[in-house]
Amino acid sequence: MxxxxxxxxxxxxxxxxxxxxxxxxPLAGKPMLWHSLKAINQASTEKPVxxxxxxxxxVKEFVGESAISVIQEPQLxxxxxxxxxxxxxxxxxxxxxxxxxxxxxxxxxxxxxxVETQKKNSGPISMLTVIAEDPRGFGRIVRKEDGTVAAxxxxxxxxxxxxxxxxxxxxxYCFSADWLWDxxxxxxxxxxxxxxxxxxxxxxxxxxGLPVQxxxxxxxxxxxxxxxRVHLAEAEAVVRQRINRDLMLAGVTMIDPASTxxxxxxxxxxxxxxxxxxxxxxxxxxxxxxxxxxxTHIRNSRIGNRCKxxxxxxxxxxxxxxxxxxxxxxxxxxxxxxxHVHMGNFGEVKDSTLRPGVKMGHFSYIGNATVGANTxxxxxxxxxNYDGQKKHPTEIGEDVFIGSDSMLVAxxxxxxRSRTGAxxxxxxxVPEDTLVVGMPARAIRKLEKRDSDRVGHPS
Ligand code: UD1
Ligand code: CA
Numbered sequence: 001m002x003x004x005x006x007x008x009x010x011x012x013x014x015x016x017x018x019x020x021x022x023x024x025x026p027l028a029g030k031p032m033l034w035h036s037l038k039a040i041n042q043a044s045t046e047k048p049v050x051x052x053x054x055x056x057x058x059v060k061e062f063v064g065e066s067a068i069s070v071i072q073e074p075q076l077x078x079x080x081x082x083x084x085x086x087x088x089x090x091x092x093x094x095x096x097x098x099x100x101x102x103x104x105x106x107x108x109x110x111x112x113x114x115v116e117t118q119k120k121n122s123g124p125i126s127m128l129t130v131i132a133e134d135p136r137g138f139g140r141i142v143r144k145e146d147g148t149v150a151a152x153x154x155x156x157x158x159x160x161x162x163x164x165x166x167x168x169x170x171x172x173y174c175f176s177a178d179w180l181w182d183x184x185x186x187x188x189x190x191x192x193x194x195x196x197x198x199x200x201x202x203x204x205x206x207x208x209g210l211p212v213q214x215x216x217x218x219x220x221x222x223x224x225x226x227x228x229r230v231h232l233a234e235a236e237a238v239v240r241q242r243i244n245r246d247l248m249l250a251g252v253t254m255i256d257p258a259s260t261x262x263x264x265x266x267x268x269x270x271x272x273x274x275x276x277x278x279x280x281x282x283x284x285x286x287x288x289x290x291x292x293x294x295x296t297h298i299r300n301s302r303i304g305n306r307c308k309x310x311x312x313x314x315x316x317x318x319x320x321x322x323x324x325x326x327x328x329x330x331x332x333x334x335x336x337x338x339x340h341v342h343m344g345n346f347g348e349v350k351d352s353t354l355r356p357g358v359k360m361g362h363f364s365y366i367g368n369a370t371v372g373a374n375t376x377x378x379x380x381x382x383x384x385n386y387d388g389q390k391k392h393p394t395e396i397g398e399d400v401f402i403g404s405d406s407m408l409v410a411x412x413x414x415x416x417r418s419r420t421g422a423x424x425x426x427x428x429x430v431p432e433d434t435l436v437v438g439m440p441a442r443a444i445r446k447l448e449k450r451d452s453d454r455v456g457h458p459s
Contacts, residue, residue: 010053021055042108077195
């Protein structure tokens, strides 16, 4: 049995007040559409179809090869949108899931239930409903005396009596394909708005004397639809809760999940502790037994096991095992800290490798450099890697001792076991086992009383 899905994503999303098409607004770092596609893929057997229209180019670009994009132009309503999938699906599917791309919290399991219900249904439609106090502008489910579904009535045409109905149309349906395409062709233009409504297919089935199955869903949080940025924030909180809950159930400790912001797709290993006010984003993986945060921002980075990242920032960086960094350390693109590196406060590393056991305790900038194993970078060391036009490399050997406040003017090589004195300005390569010093302070005159009075009393 071929099950395919159609996601309607052509609407304008006026109420978002945005230049970005609604379905590309991110939730936990990924566009709404990503979440919807992930869910429907769990219930279908074929490549899904996405109906695009408003902002078509941008939406198509995101969809890429993950689905078949079809254009709806002009946008004449949800029924008209679904019709656009007919040329690619007719004869290629037994069941068609249709849902709206602004319902990104619906889960894969829920679509699976819907498909299972439809497989047992002698009629052509199974649909999802929810009972809620707040109608949120959703269509109302009108039932007959015998309890079977009669129709969906959109809010703006509903009578006062219908408006009071608490059972709402969620916007997830599974149709038998052979009935669907003919039915869509029979949907009449709605006289009030000049649109063709997908919801009118329900009444058509009833008129055909065929049963419609309505599955009443009990998880209200799944049915948050996004029409405004207020809804977007509500949905964000739900997605965050889900991600954090899944991680906690997989063995991650969170001191305060409500202030732990982990994006979809991030992985975190067992026995890692994530502290409050921590953001973990993009393509990031974190190993086991780490301590991350508080007040930490990590993006597109790889972290090994047993690392500590304390009040720090990293982007595009990599930590191997047992690395200890922070507070206030910053790793930028291409920073690679190997096993047991220690990086203390106010350091910055970019496009550089710090080999195992390197210590860089305080106030340093290392850029375009490699630093050999067990080398010590003294406080205030700077790799002067940029001459105003180009970046130049610095190569520091193993067991080197860089004295505090050394300026390492690149391109530069410093051999194994060498040392630089405090304040050295190193402009030439240093061979192995060599001590270099620069500009030691020299006495210029004897201090007088006035000078020492001034100490501690700057004017
Ligand atoms: C729709 C349903 C309503 C349901 C609610 C649940 C209809 C007529 N109404 O209302 O019963 O309770 O969703 O979320 O179906 N779209 C297109 N092309 C169009 C129009 C819309 O692709 O021409 C897409 C939109 O991008 C959107 C989805 O269809 O993703 C739903 O459209 P929207 O205008 O948000 O419908 P609602 O008023 O929310
Ligand atoms: Ca909507």
